[in-house]
Amino acid sequence: MTHSLTPRRRDRWADWAVIGALVLALLLGSAVIALAQGQTSDYTNDAAGLALHYPQGWLMKPAEGLAFQAVDPNAGDFKTTFQVQTMPIAAGNSMTATLATALNNLSINRAQGQTAYRLFDLTEGAPVNAQPAMEATYAFVAASNDLFSQRMPVVVQGLDIAVPNGDQAVIFSLLASKERFAAAEQDFRRFVTATELR
Numbered sequence: 001m002t003h004s005l006t007p008r009r010r011d012r013w014a015d016w017a018v019i020g021a022l023v024l025a026l027l028l029g030s031a032v033i034a035l036a037q038g039q040t041s042d043y044t045n046d047a048a049g050l051a052l053h054y055p056q057g058w059l060m061k062p063a064e065g066l067a068f069q070a071v072d073p074n075a076g077d078f079k080t081t082f083q084v085q086t087m088p089i090a091a092g093n094s095m096t097a098t099l100a101t102a103l104n105n106l107s108i109n110r111a112q113g114q115t116a117y118r119l120f121d122l123t124e125g126a127p128v129n130a131q132p133a134m135e136a137t138y139a140f141v142a143a144s145n146d147l148f149s150q151r152m153p154v155v156v157q158g159l160d161i162a163v164p165n166g167d168q169a170v171i172f173s174l175l176a177s178k179e180r181f182a183a184a185e186q187d188f189r190r191f192v193t194a195t196e197l198r
Helices: 002-037 095-113 181-194
Strands: 040-045 050-055 068-071 081-088 115-128 131-142 154-165 168-177
Touching (some): 050 068, 115 154, 168 181
Antiparallel strands (some): 081 168
């Protein structure tokens, strides 16, 4: 009887050892993925007074009028985009009203260049690095300029966050397809709070 129980006990210990090794491998794999997703690349724009930390693997895409722009190359037909630009602001006015004016001006410019542009909300946001902030949400339709393109137009959602920095407003923008917006917003807000304003 004793001899027949010993192999069963060994089998059970072996089973538990395999399960334990599998759980450990899964935990390590999750940790590696989380670490990789949290890695960033750095970019400094001395003229705009910005030190930025954007997701690693994204591509810098300089554009006129922007202090910074990077796109996610793996985001499908419409590339998820982070943008930063600055606008001069008047001293002496209420900061909330000043930032709201900056976002309204940006919205008017976007409406002239985007199809079916709609501004949804303009609200006071949570402070960013102890600075007041205003947020604007909007949407538009992005279609290819190529008349022979077989791609469907994409509904793009946008979020702007305006923060004061001396005599200018720094405006952070997120542009993402409707399907990717919710996931991208978390990374975007981390990007905004990690930015060093100089």
